[in-house]
Amino acid sequence: MLDLKKIRRDTPGLKTGRAYLHNAGAALMPKPVIDTIKRHIDLEAKIGGYAAAAREADRHRRAYASIARLLNAKPEEIAITENATVAWQMAFYSLTFKPGDRILTAEAEYGANYVAFLQMAKRTGAVIDVVPSTATGELDVAALERMIDRKARLIAITWVPTNGGLTNPAAAIGRVARRHGITYLLDACQAVGQMEVNVRKLGCDMLSATGRKFLRGPRGTGFLYVRRDLLRSLDPPMIDHFAAPWVARDRYELRDDARRFENWENNYAGHFGLGAAVDYALAIGIGNIEKRSRMLANRLRAGLHKIKGATVRDLGRNPSAIVSFTIDGQDSTEIVKKADRAGITIGASDPESTLIDAQKRGLPMLVRASPHYYNTEAEVDRLIDFCATMK
Numbered sequence: 001m002l003d004l005k006k007i008r009r010d011t012p013g014l015k016t017g018r019a020y021l022h023n024a025g026a027a028l029m030p031k032p033v034i035d036t037i038k039r040h041i042d043l044e045a046k047i048g049g050y051a052a053a054a055r056e057a058d059r060h061r062r063a064y065a066s067i068a069r070l071l072n073a074k075p076e077e078i079a080i081t082e083n084a085t086v087a088w089q090m091a092f093y094s095l096t097f098k099p100g101d102r103i104l105t106a107e108a109e110y111g112a113n114y115v116a117f118l119q120m121a122k123r124t125g126a127v128i129d130v131v132p133s134t135a136t137g138e139l140d141v142a143a144l145e146r147m148i149d150r151k152a153r154l155i156a157i158t159w160v161p162t163n164g165g166l167t168n169p170a171a172a173i174g175r176v177a178r179r180h181g182i183t184y185l186l187d188a189c190q191a192v193g194q195m196e197v198n199v200r201k202l203g204c205d206m207l208s209a210t211g212r213k214f215l216r217g218p219r220g221t222g223f224l225y226v227r228r229d230l231l232r233s234l235d236p237p238m239i240d241h242f243a244a245p246w247v248a249r250d251r252y253e254l255r256d257d258a259r260r261f262e263n264w265e266n267n268y269a270g271h272f273g274l275g276a277a278v279d280y281a282l283a284i285g286i287g288n289i290e291k292r293s294r295m296l297a298n299r300l301r302a303g304l305h306k307i308k309g310a311t312v313r314d315l316g317r318n319p320s321a322i323v324s325f326t327i328d329g330q331d332s333t334e335i336v337k338k339a340d341r342a343g344i345t346i347g348a349s350d351p352e353s354t355l356i357d358a359q360k361r362g363l364p365m366l367v368r369a370s371p372h373y374y375n376t377e378a379e380v381d382r383l384i385d386f387c388a389t390m391k
């Protein structure tokens with residue numbers, strides 16, 4: 001059981017009285033995260049950035065250890081990046097493709113990832129193959145297995161797509177990848193912080209995520225996990241002399257940990273805030289977080305189902321805490337603006353973010369509401385009541 005009173009006391013953003021239901025965009029940071037960031041900025045202001053980083057070297061080390069604990073990985077398998085996109089790009093662009101090599105992905109793949117596939121296809125002659133979905137919307141694992149041949153080079157999928165509650169069967173996909181020895185890159189951006197993310201159970205080789213969403217960390221932070229045995233064979237697309245110390249006039253040596261995907265300059269306050277966010281989530285318990293955020297999301301779906309003209313657009317048998325919907329005759333961006341004026345913070349998801357899925361289902365711009373464990377039932381009900389007034 002989580003201590004909701006304490007958790008809400010810890011969250012200054014809730015004191016405004018707004019119903020904050022935009023956690024798939026950027027969640028509200030809890031006080032320990034905010035204080036950690038502010039403390040480090042103050043220290044930098046007092047003694048300078050370099051001295052502050054040196055004094056807090058152990059805190060930096062602990063941030064990697066915390067992320068590793070969250071993922072059931074080892075600290076040397078973690079790189080901290082500016083965001084999830086950079087983490088994903090560093091992993092993806094480290095891979096080499098030959099003409100005809102196949103990239104297997106899902107229908108609801110994230111736009112940033114898909115345009116990178118297109119660029120790689122243009123550059124190398126690699127081929128993108130979209131694995132079909134089951135009737136309920138998840139990637140069809142049996143179809144994936146049937147699509148695998150000697151040319152299958154990479155399985156790259158988004159676990160929880162940006163445009164709704166779908167949760168792809170990431171661990172079952174991992175079992176296929178392992179069985180066939182195919183590299184598996186998992187975009188866990190919307191999963192981290194709202195559900196258990198255990199890289200050993202998932203069977204992924206690489207996993208990317210962000211700090212600011214369900215993890216409740218600061219903006220401008222993300223991280224990459226790369227499996228130890230794979231690390232040494234990956235040549236980062238760009239390096240500096242931190243990633244690869246310059247050891248002789250004609251030679252550099254790549255670091256042998258995941259920090260070969262980083263570079264020298266860092267937002268230390270952000271890294272420490274990210275570490276604090278992970279510690280905060282672990283202290284509450286990921287199982288507790290998942291249970292409550294899903295319960296609230298399901299409450300919202302149930303409420304929306306009762307509203308005439310409202311259509312829940314989520315796919316999947318066991319949807320996550322991202323709720324997407326439309327209301328007949330109403331422009332989704334207008335709904336978001338009106339909700340804002342009514343003291344409710346939600347977001348929208350545009351078709352271009354998940355173009356294949358959006359085209360297949362003829363989706364317009366969607367309203368996206370994403371409760372988290374710190375929300376109350378009353379806040380969710382406020383959104384339901386607000387939607388009921390939208391005719």
Ligand SMILES: Cc1ncc(COP(=O)(O)O)c(C=O)c1O
Nearest residue numbers: 083084085110158161162189210
């Ligand atoms: C599924 C998914 N992947 C990746 C990203 C990109 O994350 P970031 O903005 O931290 O780069 C997002 C952001 O919305 C996302 O929803």
